Amino acid sequence: MPDRRVPAWRGPALAAVAVALVALIVALGVLNPPRQDGVSTDRLGPDQGEQVAEYLARARDSLAGSDADQHWALVSFTEPVAPEQIPAHSSGMRIAEVLYRITLLRVQTPLVAVPVPEGIGAAVDSAQYAAWLLPRPTNDRAARIVAVSAERLRAGCACVVGLVVRGPLAELRNLAARNGIRAVQALPADAVAGSFAVVPLLPEYRDVVLPGPDDGPVPAP
Template identity: 60%
Template sequence: MLTVPGEPESGPRDGAEDISGLWSTRTMRAMFAAVAGVVVVVLIAVGAMQPPRSEGVSTDRLGPEQGESVADYLARARDSLNGTDSAERWALVSFTEYQTPQRLPELAGGLRIGRVLYQVPLPRVQTQLVTVQVPATEEVVLRSAEDAAWQLLDQLRRTVAVDERTEKITTVSVARLREGCACAVGLIVRGTLDQLRNLAARNGVRAVEALPADAVAGAFAVVPLLPDATGVIGPAPDDGPVPER
């Protein structure tokens, strides 16, 4: 067989080159896996030092708990106003009596109102709590009962199956709210601790409970202390007749 000078001879290869290439590939894969493992460990360590940001879930809450005595809640609300810092915070104002929309600006003591809470009082009949978001204008606060009525009516229209009693309760509640009834049970206001303490001392105010200064607007639950609540907080009776209007 002729051999061309300067070119490798044809024929079967030794095999050493293939084995060497195989070991080289395996070595590179092992090194890559080791490096990747180190990167994963580093990322885990960084994640442990820097926990993921909250998704906005909040446990902040204003108002009495089920099973809590009214006396204990009133004491807890007073304790929430302790402090000397000047940061503004959200607070729940609970009333001594059910109030009309016209009295709300006065009861807020000049503080910004963020929400108005309505619940139409009917003897031994459970009615729905309605929360109305309001911007910082007195005009919107004064018409908040009408907005509460629209919320109830819209909910009734969108509900597929409603029993006769629930429909009647809602209808009566809407009618009374539109008439400007004394049905407001509380406010969410914003102010400093000094302002909130002064507010708690005003006539017509039963309690003021403040959240921490870092609480986010709209990210906390609210259950007002109803004006006629006494003893221990629990489900209201619902065995009374629903009035016609």
Template identity: 40%
Template sequence: MSSAVRFALTLLAAVVVLVGGLYVVGVVNPVPAPPVGGDVLGPDNGEPVDDYLARAEQSLSGPDTVRWALISLTQVQSLGRGWELTTTQPSMLLSQNIFNVPIERVQTPTVRPATGNTEESFHWSQQIAAQQVISRSDGTERAQRVGEVAAARLRAGCDCLIGLVVRDRLSVLRQVAAEPGVRAVEALPDDAEAGLFTVVPLQPSMVTIVEPLPDDGPVPAV
């Protein structure tokens, strides 16, 4: 046997041992599989608003199981009104309040602070929203000024609630969808898990197409 052949056989044996060793390590210490998600609550970019509203209504049909859902309001409302809307359903789990400060032709950050089923936590969420707005306004000088104005108005208790993320039975969600001031309720499938879905709020000012709102207006004083 030539030295070249012996070298080739030795190299092949080493590769087999290495691959076998890596396989054993992989079996003993498997890489955790990433969580399976992909569910989205809310409209798609560029989707006609009427199509989304019809899609949201369709999501409320099916077995009366517990679902995660997005409640979209017809216009910005006070936290007090939001609390009244949800407390009519004692079985409802409150998860997030969605805030956006309306300023004509000025894009303001939309934030979704967590909330709970106590009136104190529900109302405190607006102060948390003000802090979230500031933390997201560290870009241009205009963005910083917009953030300051929006945060100040949130701290002052503005009517800036545009939606809520909740969990309840489908029959309850259908009742909420019929309440005055509710524009749409969209429910996820009953196997959707907390933390594994995306929320895209529907802005009350979006009436035809879901697209970025104008941002060419002057930023008002606080």
């Protein structure tokens, strides 16, 4: 595999670009608030405590319709994938956000959402941004979790757990039927960027959407 390490001088620049993208998405939401009679939900993904089967049915129902409009949609995977596998899991649609989370046995790790500009290359390279966007730790355990998360993200781990894409319902339905795709949930066509939360259906959620235990040892980076 070619060496994808990023020079040290690019780190702060990558972080600055990522922060600017987040600010842009927030600004879009402020400047274009959703109409009161429009979007019926402000969330993509399952609710805390929701039965997985119920969410999967809800996601399927969200893809019904015959309009040709563009829809924001959440793509959740059966298993985490590596960044270079993103093109095969997006069906050529515009990717707006890549969701990362490393998996550690019996350890709760942070979810990182990386907004990306148009172009599949930006999505594939987004793991470097994710490492810079990890939350600031508040205690020693959190610091060790952030350290190992950053190290694995920079190494290109199979840690992509979802994507936010934009496309028509017909293409979203085709994507939902592909191998490796667990669910695709779409918002109404009039949903506005920045006006909805995103929480992926993590692969470890099997029966109910609840966090697992957080009593395992944190490995060294």
